[in-house]
Amino acid sequence: MLPAMPDRETNFNGTIAFDTPSSSPAAAGAGSYLRPASRDELVDALKDMSDRGVRPATIVVVGGFSSFEFPQLSLADENSDEALSLRGPTSPHLVVDVSAMNRILHVDKQSLTVTVEAGITYWDLANQLREKGLAVENLSAYPEVTVGGASGTGTHGSGHAFHGKNLADQFIALEVVNARGDVQRVVDPRLFTHLGVLGVVTAVTLRCIPMFFLKQTCYEFADLDAFDSLRIGAFRALAETDDFYSTMIRIDLVDTTHHPVRCYIRTVATDEDDRAFQPTFLGAPLVDNIDGEEPSVFTGAYYDVLPDHTTASRVQVPAPGTYHQAEYFVDNRLASQAVHAFLREADKDDRFITALPTGLKCRFVSSDDQWMSATSNVDDVELYLALQLSLYGSRSEIDAILKRIEDCLAEAEIPFSCHWGKLCHGGHGRVNRKLKDRAKAMEAARAELDPDDAFLDADSELAKLLSA
Numbered sequence: 347m348l349p350a351m352p353d354r355e356t357n358f359n360g361t362i363a364f365d366t367p368s369s370s371p372a373a374a375g376a377g378s379y380l381r382p383a384s385r386d387e388l389v390d391a392l393k394d395m396s397d398r399g400v401r402p403a404t405i406v407v408v409g410g411f412s413s414f415e416f417p418q419l420s421l422a423d424e425n426s427d428e429a430l431s432l433r434g435p436t437s438p439h440l441v442v443d444v445s446a447m448n449r450i451l452h453v454d455k456q457s458l459t460v461t462v463e464a465g466i467t468y469w470d471l472a473n474q475l476r477e478k479g480l481a482v483e484n485l486s487a488y489p490e491v492t493v494g495g496a497s498g499t500g501t502h503g504s505g506h507a508f509h510g511k512n513l514a515d516q517f518i519a520l521e522v523v524n525a526r527g528d529v530q531r532v533v534d535p536r537l538f539t540h541l542g543v544l545g546v547v548t549a550v551t552l553r554c555i556p557m558f559f560l561k562q563t564c565y566e567f568a569d570l571d572a573f574d575s576l577r578i579g580a581f582r583a584l585a586e587t588d589d590f591y592s593t594m595i596r597i598d599l600v601d602t603t604h605h606p607v608r609c610y611i612r613t614v615a616t617d618e619d620d621r622a623f624q625p626t627f628l629g630a631p632l633v634d635n636i637d638g639e640e641p642s643v644f645t646g647a648y649y650d651v652l653p654d655h656t657t658a659s660r661v662q663v664p665a666p667g668t669y670h671q672a673e674y675f676v677d678n679r680l681a682s683q684a685v686h687a688f689l690r691e692a693d694k695d696d697r698f699i700t701a702l703p704t705g706l707k708c709r710f711v712s713s714d715d716q717w718m719s720a721t722s723n724v725d726d727v728e729l730y731l732a733l734q735l736s737l738y739g740s741r742s743e744i745d746a747i748l749k750r751i752e753d754c755l756a757e758a759e760i761p762f763s764c765h766w767g768k769l770c771h772g773g774h775g776r777v778n779r780k781l782k783d784r785a786k787a788m789e790a791a792r793a794e795l796d797p798d799d800a801f802l803d804a805d806s807e808l809a810k811l812l813s814a
């Protein structure tokens with residue numbers, strides 16, 4: 347028997363909903379919600395459906411349900427009242443929720459690899475690996491995402507050099523199950539940003555490294571001029587030091603004259619007690635921790651330090667539909683022009699300040715060679731600047747801001763791509779059209795792994811790009 351389910355399951359910010367009717371695997375079909383406890387349970391349910399001739403229009407897989415967008419689906423507004431607006435699939439879908447498939451299957455301390463069920467969260471994986479003296483090399487700002495779901499959208503970590511890469515860069519193999527219940531193994535790394543269209547990812551084998559600790563420092567610079575001196579000079583010098591891990595820059599939007607900059611630097615700590623913090627960096631003072639607020643200067647296990655502690659958690663989302671994320675990637679060689687174009691637009695009125703109270707967060711992501719990664723090495727880009735936006739407001743208010751950002755980057759002739767799991771204005775397929783040629787190869791692989799076209803909605807944004 348499946349556990350009792352609520353009627354609807356919504357994503358992180360309460361803007362996408364899937365119906366969750368209780369259904370036994372044996373009765374499953376279009377409009378059902380399956381939460382298998384293992385790959386074999388999933389395979390049995392899919393084979394049984396296939397034998398009964400039941401073909402759902404589309405199968406959608408849900409991991410942590412943290413994404414703000416599911417580009418392989420066509421989603422429509424369910425309610426004209428914008429404040430309550432929720433989007434849902436336009437036709438009955440079979441939803442496969444893999445969150446109960448969350449075990450570590452095998453750890454190989456010799457080869458430093460771990461095989462996990464795809465529904466395990468990075469948080470659980472990191473904590474369980476620590477017991478064995480191991481760690482994953484990189485994490486996103488939100489470790490509650492699942493290993494299978496994060497790779498679905500090309501989720502990246504925060505950092506410079508290879509530490510900032512797409513998390514799936516650590517993968518060795520995926521196990522996927524198609525609509526017929528066939529189990530297949532994918533070892534071509536170019537497919538690891540899978541966008542949910544290759545089948546249900548049931549297991550992942552990934553590399554790990556010895557357990558490590560990090561310390562974070564944060565320095566406050568009075569003026570935006572620091573942005574380029576950090577990016578061009580200081581970070582390069584840091585990257586050559588042995589203990590460097592990653593950086594992030596936060597640009598204040600309220601002070602439109604100076605746009606002060608906070609620079610976060612993560613370095614490898616000797617242990618949890620390593621509290622030797624450099625008091626200044628390029629003349630800027632260390633930021634004091636304020637009582638009651640998340641500390642910005644501290645030491646801990648890497649999985650405590652890497653999350654962005656100022657990012658809302660699911661419980662902190664003010665009300666459904668009021669917190670959103672978007673993220674654009676530009677070639678780091680054009681970073682300065684991109685930031686100035688953004689700020690020129692932001693400074694025109696107060697709407698950016700209201701929508702982006704935590705400012706403009708800039709991270710650095712090294713490119714990868716995955717076909718559908720928004721940070722892939724297409725056009726010889728080696729390093730991307732990620733413009734990460736934590737946005738507060740209704741969907742239409744946020745959409746208006748995103749349109750202005752996309753327009754100002756286009757006017758400044760700065761090519762950009764967008765995060766597959768976050769919002770954009772122009773449509774993910776169009777914004778990520780630089781992947782057009784690679785999308786052809788992805789489409790061929792997808793059609794072979796999923797001959798029933800069960801995981802790609804023909805009306806979706808992604809289908810437009812894959813069939814272009």
Ligand SMILES: Cc1cc2nc3c(=O)[nH]c(=O)nc-3n(C[C@H](O)[C@H](O)[C@H](O)COP(=O)(O)OP(=O)(O)OC[C@H]3O[C@@H](n4cnc5c(N)ncnc54)[C@H](O)[C@@H]3O)c2cc1C
Nearest residue numbers: 409410411412413487488492494495498501502542547767
């Ligand atoms: C607070 C917050 C902070 C974030 N920080 C970052 C960040 O630092 N860097 C970054 O890059 N992103 C970040 N994100 C975005 C997030 O990492 C991605 O949206 C990620 O894909 C979510 O993973 P999930 O497990 O919740 O997957 P879901 O949201 O459930 O699914 C994501 C996609 O993968 C598919 N999918 C999920 N599981 C499977 C599976 N097992 N098999 C096949 N398809 C599957 C889904 O159909 C969907 O297309 C953040 C999101 C939040 C809410």
